[in-house]
Amino acid sequence: MPTITGQNFIGGQRSGAGSVHLHSVDASTGETLPYTFVQATEAEVNAAVGAANSAFPAFRSLPATRRAEFLEAIADEIDALGDDFVAIVCRETALPAPRIQGERGRTSGQMRLFANVLRRGDFYGARIDQALPDRQPLPRADLRQCRIGVGPVAVFGASNFPLAFSTAGGDTASALAAGCPVVFKAHSGHMATAEQVALAIVRAAERTAMPAGVFNMIYGAGVGAALVKHPAIQAVGFTGSLSGGRALCDMAAARPQPIPVFAEMSSINPVLVLPQALLARGEQIARELGGSVMLGAGQFCTSPGLVLGIRS
DSSP states (O other), rough: OOOOOOOEEEETTOOOOOOOEOOOOTTTTBBBBBBBOOOOHHHHHHHHHHHHHHHHHHHHHOOHHHHHHHHHHHHHHTTOOOOOHHHHHHHHOOOHHHHHHHHHHHHHHHHHHHHHHHHHHHGOOOEEEEEETOSSSSSSEEEEEEOOOOOOOEEEOOSSTTTTTTTTHHHHHHHTTTOOOOOOOTTTTHHHHHHHHHHHHHHHHHHHOOGGGEEEEOOOOHHHHHHHOOTOOOEEEEEEEHHHHHHHHHHHHHHSSSOOEEEEOOOOOEEOOOOHHHHHHHHHHEEEEEHHHHHHTTTTTTTTOEEOOOOO
């Protein structure tokens, strides 16, 4: 397994200019893990966005099949992450190895799914309305339209899915598929995991000759606002709490040029327990509710957040 340096990924290079050092912990014991990560400075945030912005014209202009090759290469690299990688993820998250192995397959599967979409080509939504010069009362101009990438995308890693909704998760996969370079903000709960996945993405980018700034990753708790407010960022992907997502939405809306935030922000999932069900299988319902609340260390978005019991 490659050495974990804890430096930021900027334009195909590593950078650790900051003085704020961060550590992840063993989620089961609270023990500090032996890795040091360097919080990105404002200059490094700007450099990461600048690298993504510089890569954007060339990356968006690539044939869809080339971007598909890139996504498939990422999937291959993720599948090749071995037992030592799984062990790191387990330590940072307290999730069991079978769950991480399954999520690794889901993560690479997402990349291949988007690669298939790229190869089909229908994502362009191409439309041609030919000119009607003789139309009355006014002629119609020749109209052509299709979907294109908007620019660099900021993606925030989720805590509850350290692979499938994080460094190489669905937001990153969809942005890269659309031709949008990514600046990824690593989640502080599993930074070693994020680094290993980022290295896999970088290897895939090098194998497929992608522009150097196609993927960038920064560490730190205080870098999100600067990232979202940067004028070159054109969209945000976020999975996390309502308060965190709401703050990002407000920042994005307050920009001189507002940008969209694609956010999955918490859930409530009310469960209604009826009197006859309680009488017939009350203990079973209690066990099932407890199991659902604690599924995946209590981190599943399907966890019941509101249980309503009817007295009579």
